[in-house]
Amino acid sequence: MNNSLLVVVLASGVAYGTPLLYAALGELLAERSGVLNLGVEGMMLVGAVMGFWTVERLHANTGIALAAAIGVAALVGAALASIHAFLVITLRSSQIVSGLALTIFAGVVGLSSYLGNDLNLADQPAAHQFSAVFPKSMQDWPIVGPIVFGQNVLVYASWACVVAIWLYLSRTRPGLNVRAVGESPAAADTMGINVTAYRYAHTLVGGAFAGVAGATITLAITPQWVDGITGGAGWIAIALVIFAFWRPELCLVGAYFFGALQALPSQLQARSISLGPTVLWSNALPYVMTIVVLVVVSSGTAKRRLGAPAALGTAYVREEK
Amino acid sequence: MTPAPAVSMQGIVKRFPGVLANDHVDFEAAVGEVHALLGENGAGKTTLSNILAGLYRPDEGRILLYGEPVDFASPREAIDAGVGMVHQHFRLVDRFTVAENLVLGDHRGAGRHFHIDPGAVEVQVRTLGERYRLPVHPHARIWQLSVGEQQRVEILNALYQDARILILDEPTAVLTPDEADTLFVTLRQMAEEGRTVIFISHKLHEVMAVSDRVTVLRAGRAVATVETADATSQSLASLMVGHEIETVQRRAPGRPDAPPVLEVVDLSAESDRGTSAVKDVSLTVRAGEIVAVAGVAGNGQRELAEAIVGLRPCAKGSIRVDGRPLETGDARASYDAGVGYIPEDRLGTGLAPSLSIAQNLALRSYRRESWGPFLELGRMHDDADKAIRTFDIKCAGPDEETDYLSGGNLQKVVIARELGTKTAVLIAASPTRGLDVAAVETVHRYLLDAAESGTGVLLFSEDLDEILALNDRVLVMYEGRLSEATDRRNLEEIGLLMAGETPP
Numbered sequence: 001m002n003n004s005l006l007v008v009v010l011a012s013g014v015a016y017g018t019p020l021l022y023a024a025l026g027e028l029l030a031e032r033s034g035v036l037n038l039g040v041e042g043m044m045l046v047g048a049v050m051g052f053w054t055v056e057r058l059h060a061n062t063g064i065a066l067a068a069a070i071g072v073a074a075l076v077g078a079a080l081a082s083i084h085a086f087l088v089i090t091l092r093s094s095q096i097v098s099g100l101a102l103t104i105f106a107g108v109v110g111l112s113s114y115l116g117n118d119l120n121l122a123d124q125p126a127a128h129q130f131s132a133v134f135p136k137s138m139q140d141w142p143i144v145g146p147i148v149f150g151q152n153v154l155v156y157a158s159w160a161c162v163v164a165i166w167l168y169l170s171r172t173r174p175g176l177n178v179r180a181v182g183e184s185p186a187a188a189d190t191m192g193i194n195v196t197a198y199r200y201a202h203t204l205v206g207g208a209f210a211g212v213a214g215a216t217i218t219l220a221i222t223p224q225w226v227d228g229i230t231g232g233a234g235w236i237a238i239a240l241v242i243f244a245f246w247r248p249e250l251c252l253v254g255a256y257f258f259g260a261l262q263a264l265p266s267q268l269q270a271r272s273i274s275l276g277p278t279v280l281w282s283n284a285l286p287y288v289m290t291i292v293v294l295v296v297v298s299s300g301t302a303k304r305r306l307g308a309p310a311a312l313g314t315a316y317v318r319e320e321k
Numbered sequence: 322m323t324p325a326p327a328v329s330m331q332g333i334v335k336r337f338p339g340v341l342a343n344d345h346v347d348f349e350a351a352v353g354e355v356h357a358l359l360g361e362n363g364a365g366k367t368t369l370s371n372i373l374a375g376l377y378r379p380d381e382g383r384i385l386l387y388g389e390p391v392d393f394a395s396p397r398e399a400i401d402a403g404v405g406m407v408h409q410h411f412r413l414v415d416r417f418t419v420a421e422n423l424v425l426g427d428h429r430g431a432g433r434h435f436h437i438d439p440g441a442v443e444v445q446v447r448t449l450g451e452r453y454r455l456p457v458h459p460h461a462r463i464w465q466l467s468v469g470e471q472q473r474v475e476i477l478n479a480l481y482q483d484a485r486i487l488i489l490d491e492p493t494a495v496l497t498p499d500e501a502d503t504l505f506v507t508l509r510q511m512a513e514e515g516r517t518v519i520f521i522s523h524k525l526h527e528v529m530a531v532s533d534r535v536t537v538l539r540a541g542r543a544v545a546t547v548e549t550a551d552a553t554s555q556s557l558a559s560l561m562v563g564h565e566i567e568t569v570q571r572r573a574p575g576r577p578d579a580p581p582v583l584e585v586v587d588l589s590a591e592s593d594r595g596t597s598a599v600k601d602v603s604l605t606v607r608a609g610e611i612v613a614v615a616g617v618a619g620n621g622q623r624e625l626a627e628a629i630v631g632l633r634p635c636a637k638g639s640i641r642v643d644g645r646p647l648e649t650g651d652a653r654a655s656y657d658a659g660v661g662y663i664p665e666d667r668l669g670t671g672l673a674p675s676l677s678i679a680q681n682l683a684l685r686s687y688r689r690e691s692w693g694p695f696l697e698l699g700r701m702h703d704d705a706d707k708a709i710r711t712f713d714i715k716c717a718g719p720d721e722e723t724d725y726l727s728g729g730n731l732q733k734v735v736i737a738r739e740l741g742t743k744t745a746v747l748i749a750a751s752p753t754r755g756l757d758v759a760a761v762e763t764v765h766r767y768l769l770d771a772a773e774s775g776t777g778v779l780l781f782s783e784d785l786d787e788i789l790a791l792n793d794r795v796l797v798m799y800e801g802r803l804s805e806a807t808d809r810r811n812l813e814e815i816g817l818l819m820a821g822e823t824p825p
Binding site: 171172173174175176177179180183184186187188189190191192193307310318 | 406408
């Protein structure tokens with residue numbers, strides 16, 4: 001039963017969906033504060049390479065090495081995000097231009113390629129990697145075994161993040177404040193909320209999430225580093241936030257849906273099931289849907305109806321006269 | 322010894338690039354009074370109150386509250402010191418509920434904790450609402466409320482935060498006459514409880530009705546503070562303007578037998594949110610007639626105007642201009658048919674701010690007056706010269722960017738363009754909003770001239786004085802529907818219709 005197509009695809013969907021989930025949660029936090037970050041892909045790539053580098057170079061036991069790697073990935077993600085934050089919050093430059101520039105700067109044939117090649121990280125297996133937490137006996141339980149208990153610690157941590165972010169946004173004072181900052185910075189400012197600080201904090205934390213998302217790929221899914229390893233996952237994550245109507249719990253569903261789509265072709269191939277040019281359509285589907293979503297939401301009305309933060313993408317200037 | 326005044330602002334100076342908004346203003350308001358700040362648009366009322374509310378910092382001068390000097394670095398500090406402000410543009414988060422909005426500003430009571438519970442605030446919203454006649458549903462989201470209700474939320478917010486000094490910036494601009502009267506009762510009640518109410522307005526009758534004292538601002542200076550009881554509308558008006566004002570009057574009324582130039586039949590259109598904003602509206606404007614559409618802002622006036630000029634698709638209905646059917650939702654077809662449009666937002670919709678005056682004036686005519694794909698720049702320049710002289714546009718010349726013009730001159734550019742070509746019907750949406758008295762008079766004159774030369778004018782306005790001065794007929798728009806006032810001069814009837822009630 002645990003070898004049935006559905007169970008296998010769902011189990012690997014959860015695994016493949018995890019980097020998408022982390023990146024989407026990060027993007028969600030930034031967007032809820034009104035900052036659109038199109039640099040997710042670049043932050044993921046740099047997180048991926050630096051996380052991998054840490055486990056390769058740090059001579060420590062697996063647990064410490066992996067924890068350090070996640071920490072480093074989060075830091076480099078946040079560091080890149082701080083460039084974006086400075087440009088768009090302090091200097092009020094275009095959020096779209098800055099985000100795209102960051103992805104180009106950090107992405108393929110950019111910073112991440114340079115770091116990976118300069119540090120000789122290509123074509124090596126990871127010295128340590130995340131593996132399933134629960135004992136083999138639990139993983140063998142029917143259906144829930146592989147899907148729920150066959151995952152690594154990053155997956156469980158991401159669930160905790162979903163719950164935490166959901167509670168944060170809906171039930172806490174800072175969560176209310178950040179929603180106000182994303183919806184109406186002028187109102188928030190009048191109420192004494194520091195718009196700049198909230199935006200910086202959420203953009204940086206969002207960047208850290210993107211860095212962790214990158215490291216999830218190089219340390220848990222394909223434990224190695226190759227150039228451009230994220231393969232556009234950052235873009236899918238941005239579309240995912242919109243799909244999810246800016247709600248963390250729906251990000252989880254969407255991430256696993258796209259994760260399952262990624263897992264599907266190899267499983268079909270392994271079982272010699274042919275559905276036409278399967279690889280083509282299932283590989284292209286996430287990207288096609290991403291484009292469709294981006295087109296739909298670029299109209300202002302649709303954005304409003306879907307629940308986008310009203311001030312998303314706009315800088316805040318107090319003394320406007 | 323008299324108690325220290327609640328507010329004392331001394332020698333306040335505030336400069337903005339190119340503007341001296343407040344020039345050594347002294348202002349005092351006592352405990353328990355309603356103090357009106359009266360002045361024309363641009364006189365510096367809003368700047369002064371924004372300084373008191375901590376939104377701007379004065380370049381010079383000092384502020385004392387109850388005798389203690391204060392220096393607010395942010396609105397939050399002002400709120401904590403007991404100064405609440407209801408802005409002209411509400412500072413509410415649209416997607417939040419009423420209770421959430423109140424929690425947002427609250428960092429003493431229920432909102433102080435890390436964990437928030439908007440439910441706890443709801444009881445307080447209800448009691449405050451009952452006590453001050455500001456009923457509003459605490460669960461409702463702000464975007465679901467009418468503008469009048471949103472204003473109540475703003476006032477509740479200030480009360481909820483224990484504001485002892487409440488500033489209201491042009492609060493009646495969004496209210497029906499009835500709602501305004503209720504608000505005045507609330508303001509009086511707050512003053513009797515020992516709060517200080519600062520009421521900003523440029524409407525004389527309101528100031529006379531509600532205030533104890535009046536401070537008049539003109540061109541950034543405080544020109545006088547008088548007891549309301551000792552003042553008359555005329556004395557205040559001349560203080561405000563600096564000279565006697567004359568008002569325009571309709572000279573030759575439109576003829577009821579003139580041919581119709583605009584016929585709208587059963588027109589419906591949606592708002593930006595996709596809700597029904599204009600509902601089965603029919604109206605006729607005859608040549609040489611000024612038809613005024615009164616109503617509180619947000620009752621579908623903007624959508625109706627935009628639907629007529631083709632900027633907004635019509636869900637159903639038909640429009641005829643000069644007897645010929647007009648394709649709806651096509652702005653080009655509409656202006657080719659002879660529909661002129663003075664939009665509400667003159668700088669954003671009416672003009673291209675970074676283009677020159679000549680280019681803005683040619684925005685309609687350039688299609689006809691061009692040499693193949695090339696613009697006839699010389700001719701555009703000459704035409705602009707002519708228009709600048711005819712319409713008395715104060716500017717450096719045809720090549721000046723429109724951005725640099727004042728509101729009145731911007732409006733003249735729009736009017737010059739819209740009346741420059743043959744215009745059968747002119748749609749004017751709040752054409753004098755935000756203009757000073759002299760500019761208002763000029764705009765009124767052009768509208769009257771246009772009507773006298775045979776153009777039908779459909780005038781959308783929230784200003785009842787303007788409507789009374791200009792109209793041949795009055796329609797009132799309420800929640801997307803139009804009704805006609807039987808007597809074009811009966812303010813009471815118009816007021817009732819504006820509130821959605823049927824006059825007896």
